[in-house]
Amino acid sequence: RPPPAAGGAKSISHYPMNGLTSSWQPLARQEHVLILTPITRFYEEYWNNLINLNYPHELIDLGFILPRGREANQAIQRLDEAVNALQTGPKKNRFASVSILRQDFDSPFSQSEKDRHALSSQKERRAAMARARNSLYTTTINAGISWILWLDADIVETPASLIQDMASHNKAIIVANCYQRYVDHGESKIRPYDFNTWQDSEAAAKMAQNMGDDEVIFEGYAEMATHRTLLASMRGAGKDINEEVPVDGVGATALLVKAEVHRDGAMFPSFPFFHLLESEGFAKMAKRLGYQAYGLPNYLVYHYNE
Amino acid sequence: RPPPAAGGAKSISHYPMNGLTSSWQPLARQEHVLILTPITRFYEEYWNNLINLNYPHELIDLGFILPRGREANQAIQRLDEAVNALQTGPKKNRFASVSILRQDFDSPFSQSEKDRHALSSQKERRAAMARARNSLYTTTINAGISWILWLDADIVETPASLIQDMASHNKAIIVANCYQRYVDHGESKIRPYDFNTWQDSEAAAKMAQNMGDDEVIFEGYAEMATHRTLLASMRGAGKDINEEVPVDGVGATALLVKAEVHRDGAMFPSFPFFHLLESEGFAKMAKRLGYQAYGLPNYLVYHYNE
Numbered sequence: 001r002p003p004p005a006a007g008g009a010k011s012i013s014h015y016p017m018n019g020l021t022s023s024w025q026p027l028a029r030q031e032h033v034l035i036l037t038p039i040t041r042f043y044e045e046y047w048n049n050l051i052n053l054n055y056p057h058e059l060i061d062l063g064f065i066l067p068r069g070r071e072a073n074q075a076i077q078r079l080d081e082a083v084n085a086l087q088t089g090p091k092k093n094r095f096a097s098v099s100i101l102r103q104d105f106d107s108p109f110s111q112s113e114k115d116r117h118a119l120s121s122q123k124e125r126r127a128a129m130a131r132a133r134n135s136l137y138t139t140t141i142n143a144g145i146s147w148i149l150w151l152d153a154d155i156v157e158t159p160a161s162l163i164q165d166m167a168s169h170n171k172a173i174i175v176a177n178c179y180q181r182y183v184d185h186g187e188s189k190i191r192p193y194d195f196n197t198w199q200d201s202e203a204a205a206k207m208a209q210n211m212g213d214d215e216v217i218f219e220g221y222a223e224m225a226t227h228r229t230l231l232a233s234m235r236g237a238g239k240d241i242n243e244e245v246p247v248d249g250v251g252a253t254a255l256l257v258k259a260e261v262h263r264d265g266a267m268f269p270s271f272p273f274f275h276l277l278e279s280e281g282f283a284k285m286a287k288r289l290g291y292q293a294y295g296l297p298n299y300l301v302y303h304y305n306e
Numbered sequence: 307r308p309p310p311a312a313g314g315a316k317s318i319s320h321y322p323m324n325g326l327t328s329s330w331q332p333l334a335r336q337e338h339v340l341i342l343t344p345i346t347r348f349y350e351e352y353w354n355n356l357i358n359l360n361y362p363h364e365l366i367d368l369g370f371i372l373p374r375g376r377e378a379n380q381a382i383q384r385l386d387e388a389v390n391a392l393q394t395g396p397k398k399n400r401f402a403s404v405s406i407l408r409q410d411f412d413s414p415f416s417q418s419e420k421d422r423h424a425l426s427s428q429k430e431r432r433a434a435m436a437r438a439r440n441s442l443y444t445t446t447i448n449a450g451i452s453w454i455l456w457l458d459a460d461i462v463e464t465p466a467s468l469i470q471d472m473a474s475h476n477k478a479i480i481v482a483n484c485y486q487r488y489v490d491h492g493e494s495k496i497r498p499y500d501f502n503t504w505q506d507s508e509a510a511a512k513m514a515q516n517m518g519d520d521e522v523i524f525e526g527y528a529e530m531a532t533h534r535t536l537l538a539s540m541r542g543a544g545k546d547i548n549e550e551v552p553v554d555g556v557g558a559t560a561l562l563v564k565a566e567v568h569r570d571g572a573m574f575p576s577f578p579f580f581h582l583l584e585s586e587g588f589a590k591m592a593k594r595l596g597y598q599a600y601g602l603p604n605y606l607v608y609h610y611n612e
């Protein structure tokens with residue numbers, strides 16, 4: 001299914017949405033996937049992992065969005081170079097299309113790990129992220145897209161079959177477990193990184209009850225003991241990588257979504273939605289729209305280690 | 307600004323969002339407008355009014371969405387004929403592009419006036435409308451679009467300068483006052499039609515406070531006396547057509563929206579959002595995103611009279 005005609009003979013396009021599937025066998029059905037990445041820094045390792053994904057590149061559209069500002073200027077330059085090299089290289093490696101959006105607003109914070117993760121920064125930061133994600137998908141989803149893969153720009157390692165693996169679960173929303181590699185006394189180890197995928201708890205529900213409409217619960221901060229069950233903590237070494245668990249909040253580091261979920265209106269709230277922002281609020285909104293999110297405790301992807 | 311490249315040389319597109327304006331002078335800046343119409347019945351009068359809009363057609367993309375089902379089969383046939391005739395006719399009349407989407411679900415109700423407006427039908431009906439609108443804009447907004455004009459398929463008369471007139475107010479969201487022509491004892495008269503544009507009231511706020519998350523307030527039903535101030539009732543005969551008033555709920559019969567509002571994530575809730583659905587919920591969500599909606603009490607458009 002081609003993207004909308006742009007200035008063709010009569011410029012009329014018909015899109016029967018019931019002809020568009022998002023199935024557990026996307027490859028067999030030649031389903032189109034849109035990979036979306038908000039990006040402030042360009043990592044070689046992200047790019048190499050991306051181009052090594054073994055879902056056919058001609059079935060993949062890429063979309064990037066960058067904030068204004070100097071750091072993003074550098075990122076866009078390196079992204080441009082990488083994209084240009086790829087799209088003029090061997091045909092089989094090329095992606096179907098690449099869209100690079102530049103926001104009309106800057107990222108609200110310096111991008112050092114410490115600043116980013118300070119609790120005081122979270123509300124403004126997650127709101128900016130949400131707006132970036134919404135602009136990105138709204139502008140790039142066309143009528144031919146079956147799946148959206150949200151993949152953060154600092155995800156440096158995934159299985160090459162990421163798309164096929166996650167789609168095989170046939171869930172409307174499914175998220176990998178985002179870990180990080182590090183070296184401890186010369187030994188290579190892994191540790192949890194993303195705390196945004198969780199199952200809700202009574203403590204969090206109680207916290208929410210006593211909050212005003214504009215207050216937000218953030219996960220992973222000692223100041224707010226939510227006692228939610230984190231996907232990060234559900235991993236069992238050597239356990240089935242296909243194990244799936246229902247979740248109430250999701251992170252968007254490596255998140256596969258059936259396009260109909262976004263088409264139905266599930267977006268990333270930049271305002272507190274049931275006291276949740278951005279990807280966590282997205283899962284809640286999707287639930288209100290009738291879609292249940294799932295996490296994969298033993299299926300790991302790795303975040304860059306700054 | 308052209309729509310995203312589809313399979314061009316390298317298929318790489320750059321979209322600096324700060325180069326995209328939605329200004330009070332869209333014509334002078336050659337801004338692109340996307341007209342979106344959910345449609346179950348095709349009215350000749352709607353089509354004639356649409357093609358008489360005097361904003362340059364080459365700056366206008368059209369998007370339609372139809373449900374499944376027999377009635378829509380007839381509508382799509384007539385729409386196709388009209389579109390084909392226009393897009394193969396004189397160049398100056400042609401629109402930049404026309405996208406026709408067909409839902410994968412049927413409209414939940416028969417479309418007779420009485421059935422549509424029964425209070426018992428509203429929740430399901432407005433939810434289906436919301437889903438249709440969300441699919442439509444998500445699939446058709448591209449990076450070149452500055453404005454979205456929501457125009458219902460049964461709006462049969464507007465000023466030819468509708469787009470310029472509404473844009474000149476330079477509001478993120480602005481809605482015309484939707485009336486209906488009828489004949490009374492051989493005399494042609496007008497009466498209010500759309501009650502979805504209103505300013506909130508204390509009575510409605512109190513009603514909301516005592517409701518569960520899933521309950522909805524519908525406007526225009528005696529069973530639910532909201533005492534909201536309706537745009538329909540603010541009209542003054544012979545008064546300034548440029549008068550504008552802030553509103554808290556909007557109807558979508560003739561609604562002009564800056565594209566950034568949808569890009570930021572404002573959608574049509576198909577679930578109760580602050581006890582509001584669809585276009586009324588859209589205004590509330592936009593407000594949460596920082597956008598205020600306005601209504602034009604003396605600027606009239608006319609709904610078909612069944």
Ligand SMILES: Nc1nc2c(ncn2[C@@H]2O[C@H](COP(=O)(O)OP(=O)(O)O)[C@@H](O)[C@H]2O)c(=O)[nH]1
Nearest residue numbers: 038039040041065066067107128132152153154
């Ligand atoms: N476009 C855009 N991307 C952002 C912004 N802030 C962060 N990002 C990107 O969004 C993703 C997640 O942000 P990050 O700061 O890594 O979140 P963390 O991993 O939770 O610390 C990464 O790919 C970032 O490069 C922003 O303001 N605008």
Ligand SMILES: Nc1nc2c(ncn2[C@@H]2O[C@H](COP(=O)(O)OP(=O)(O)O)[C@@H](O)[C@H]2O)c(=O)[nH]1
Nearest residue numbers: 344345346347371372373413434438458459460
């Ligand atoms: N695609 C789609 N369009 C619909 C559906 N129901 C109504 N419409 C269209 O949406 C617009 C508003 O609906 P309508 O029934 O006229 O609402 P009313 O004017 O408030 O009675 C009209 O253009 C209808 O043709 C639906 O289920 N799917």
Ligand SMILES: [Mn+2]
Nearest residue numbers: 152154155303
């Ligand atoms: Mn990160």
Ligand SMILES: [Mn+2]
Nearest residue numbers: 458460461609
């Ligand atoms: Mn109508």
